[in-house]
Amino acid sequence: MSRPHVATIKEMAKFHTDSRYLEHLHKISQDGDNDDPQSGDFGLGYDCPVVEGIYDYATAVGGATLTAPQCLLDKRGEVAIDWSGGWHHPYHPVVGTGDLCGTGLGKGTSLWMTQGWVKVNLWMTQGWLGVDPMAGDPMCSFNMTPVRRAQCLQHALCHVLSCCVSVLSFHPVSLCWSY
Structure with missing residues (x-):
């Protein structure tokens, strides 16, 4: 069992080349705005609802996604x-x-x-x-x-x-x- 690290903006930006997406996640997470009209531009909505703390959640999920293959590379499983x-x-x-x-x-x-x-x-x-x-x-x-x-x-x-x-x-x- 490995504890995943929290991904940094720099790490996530390697996979999301449109920095506006990450900026938008951060903004709506701070504002608590579930009805921001710009959310639809980034695929947030029906099957990707905006929830409170979405940015923190995204950094945790991103970190876990990076940690899992690193465990294999480090031969930890x-x-x-x-x-x-x-x-x-x-x-x-x-x-x-x-x-x-x-x-x-x-x-x-x-x-x-x-x-x-x-x-x-x-x-x-x-x-x-x-x-x-x-x-x-x-x-x-x-x-x-x-x-x-x-x-x-x-x-x-x-x-x-x-x-x-x-x-x-x-x-x-x-x-x-x-x-």
């Missing part, structure tokens, strides 16, 4: 679970965060799972164990059981030496992991 990492919405310039055919910026390519295992000798992978496909999740995409979701993760873990898993929703994920 073979599997790292970032319980809040899935709260990051797709950021297309980064490999594997929403653009299925994209290559991101720099080294790396988004690959479908079966292609990736064959073509790449992975020593570490990061996966998002979203629970949208699980039965009981509000999104109800595929109605998967925790058993099937756990089998997907087992399949991924048997092909790599280290794995960093980020998850989004706590209740359905806890069911999956308890299986």
Whole structure:
């Protein structure tokens, strides 16, 4: 178990090149303004509601997302679970965060799972164990059981030496992991 650090503005700015987003999070967190019309410009709203302390929460989540793979790099474990990492919405310039055919910026390519295992000798992978496909999740995409979701993760873990898993929703994920 590792305690994540709180991400700094400088660390978060490496992933959010539009500094207005971070400035806006800071502003609405201080103002407590849930109805700021500019929030919609940054994707805040229906499935990303503005909540009190959102900036502090974002720095904690960002820090956890950076801490989990660092634990693997420091060889403090073979599997790292970032319980809040899935709260990051797709950021297309980064490999594997929403653009299925994209290559991101720099080294790396988004690959479908079966292609990736064959073509790449992975020593570490990061996966998002979203629970949208699980039965009981509000999104109800595929109605998967925790058993099937756990089998997907087992399949991924048997092909790599280290794995960093980020998850989004706590209740359905806890069911999956308890299986």
